[in-house]
Amino acid sequence: MKQEIQPAKGRLGILLVGLGGAVSSTAVVGTLAVRKGLAKPIGSITQLATIRLGKRNENRFPKIKDVVPLADLNDLVFGGWDIFEDDVYAAAQHAEVLVQKDLDGVKEELQAIKPMKAAFDQNWVKRLHGTHVKQAATRWEMAEQIRQDIRDFKAANNCDRVVVIWAASTEIYIPLCDEHQSLAAFEKAMKENNTEKIAPSMCYAYAAIAEGAPYIMGAPNLCVDMPAMWEFAAQKNVPICGKDFKTGQTMLKTVLAPMLKTRMLGLDGWFSTNILGNRDGEVLDDPDSFKTKEVSKLSVIDTILQPELYPELYGSIYHKVRINYYPPRKDNKEGWDNIDLVGWMGYPMQLKVDFLCRDSILAAPLVLDLVLFADLAQRANMSGIQSWLSFYFKSPMHDFDHIPEHDLFIQYTKLKNTLRKMIGEETIDYLD
Known part of the structure; x- marks a missing residue:
């Protein structure tokens, strides 16, 4: 209506x-x-x-x-x-x-x-x-x-x-x-x-x-x-x-994680790091502010992959997020991801993403x-x-x-x- x-x-x-x-x-x-x-x-x-x-x-x-x-x-x-x-x-x-x-x-x-x-x-x-x-x-x-x-x-x-x-x-x-x-x-x-x-x-x-x-x-x-x-x-x-x-690295996660799940590919680990030089990067250099951001960024994968439904694929993922303040980059953020995935019969593969974006x-x-x-x-x-x-x-x-x-x-x-x-x-x- x-x-x-x-x-x-x-x-x-x-x-x-x-x-x-x-x-x-x-x-x-x-x-x-x-x-x-x-x-x-x-x-x-x-x-x-x-x-x-x-x-x-x-x-x-x-x-x-x-x-x-x-x-x-x-x-x-x-x-x-x-x-x-x-x-x-x-x-x-x-x-x-x-x-x-x-x-x-x-x-x-x-x-x-x-x-x-x-x-x-x-x-x-x-x-x-x-x-x-x-x-x-x-x-x-x-x-x-x-x-x-x-x-x-x-x-x-x-x-x-x-x-x-x-x-x-x-x-x-x-x-x-x-x-x-x-x-x-x-x-x-x-x-x-x-x-x-x-x-x-x-x-x-x-x-x-x-x-x-x-x-x-x-x-x-x-x-x-x-x-x-x-x-x-x-x-x-x-x-x-x-x-x-949702702008850079996490936007990619909300695209790549559904890809893994729809193809029933497994995941062992996902390591994400960022370098950023603007005021946001400076603020997130403080551990207490970073904790707030970390909770937000970590919530994505578990919710999409539903490890409780697919324990053999996603039950023991190691997920790490890092943000590093690096003044020379200013607003030009670089987000780098290393993804360790698992395919047919348990054979390991890797996916690496380097997103040079402008925050x-x-x-x-x-x-x-x-x-x-x-x-x-x-x-x-x-x-x-x-x-x-x-x-x-x-x-x-x-x-x-x-x-x-x-x-x-x-x-x-x-x-x-x-x-x-x-x-x-x-x-x-x-x-x-």
């Missing part, structure tokens, strides 16, 4: 946490350049992908953006928060992802985008030293300041709607605690200023949901992935999704797609965890009653089938 979707009228505010970071600045520059006709939105499903409608012989393959009521790029207004006060033009220069001519094509627009002071606690990101930060007596007050920022931004920029997306650094690892189990317990911890259990990212999530804005978690932080936030999102009828943008170039189109899809979900009255957006995340959010789907192609089918249902088309099972 076709869903009642409110039209995408008016301006849509995109508020990025970590506005001056490499991912955010690259996403903003690229989107502004695309809408001026200076660049192509390569990597963006919302802008380039087609969607099959009806039977195969009907030959209907329109672009998604032509049949799904997404916000127009010309209606987007960018803002956000950062721990440094540079405008987006200066921040993008510092990030050294894009060449000067690409920045200069939208220079005036970038210089006009200045970050609001960030909610920051160095205990949660030990390698960063913020200078453009909020002062708040409690986590509750911190969230209230963010709520005011959202209201002020909407008013100043005449926005009808807002989406908030975390594209900032990975916080230190924290397991699910009692304070995260219910909204009442969470709010109590905020008001009591329990800084060991309430992270700054959680203040952004709480503030966004409180203001009726969809919230997207692009890092592996616990943040919105907890019963308290699920309860709050349901109460406020707001979409949430996450976590941890923010891969992440930027994900940011654009996610904010447009989250806004769509809000207008379609789809609240809570948006599992149909799992395609974009290393560690897809799910409640305790569901198992996450990691297979990239199943995720993509689910995404497109959700869009088909939203516009009143039949879902596709590929039996025709």
Whole structure:
């Protein structure tokens, strides 16, 4: 059945946490350049992908953006928060992802985008030293300041709607605690200023949901992935999704692991290492922040291969992940994988992958797609965890009653089938 979707009228505010970071600045520059006709939105499903409608012989393959009521790029207004006060033009220069001519094509627009002071606690990101930060007596007050920022931004920029997306650094690892189990317990911890259990990212999530804005978690932080936030999102009828943008090495794992499983090939071990020189690499050089990322990256293979069902093939896999900070590479990440697989009669084979990618170039189109899809979900009255957006995340959010789907192609089918249902088309099972 076709869903009642409110039209995408008016301006849509995109508020990025970590506005001056490499991912955010690259996403903003690229989107502004695309809408001026200076660049192509390569990597963006919302802008380039087609969607099959009806039977195969009907030959209907329109672009998604032509049949799904997404916000127009010309209606987007960018803002956000950062721990440094540079405008987006200066921040993008510092990030050294894009060449000067690409920045200069939208220079005036970038210089006009200045970050609001960030909610920051160095205990949660030990390698960063913020200078453009909020002062708040409690986590509750911190969230209230963010709520005011959202209201002020909407008013100043005449926005009808807002989406908030975390594209900032990975916080230190924290397991699910009692304070995260219910909204009442969470709010109590905020008001009591329990800084060991309430992270700054959680203040952004709480503030966004409180203001009726969809919230997207692009890092592996616990943040919105907890019963308290699920309860709050349901109460406020707001979409949430996450976590941890799926870009390089893990994207390959969600392609290669299904290949092994569908062919019933065995696996002895999978060793993954990365070298990365941007701010993200520096943050992940801290063991506590790396632990958060490691949990996210390690979850993929077991979920796809289901060792409990195939113990003879996947019951004793040795899986190791490493991330090494290497400043000369800057944003140009290299992900290297050694995969020891097993074939017919137990004979060993190896697969080696060396992915020389550009971290923010891969992440930027994900940011654009996610904010447009989250806004769509809000207008379609789809609240809570948006599992149909799992395609974009290393560690897809799910409640305790569901198992996450990691297979990239199943995720993509689910995404497109959700869009088909939203516009009143039949879902596709590929039996025709």
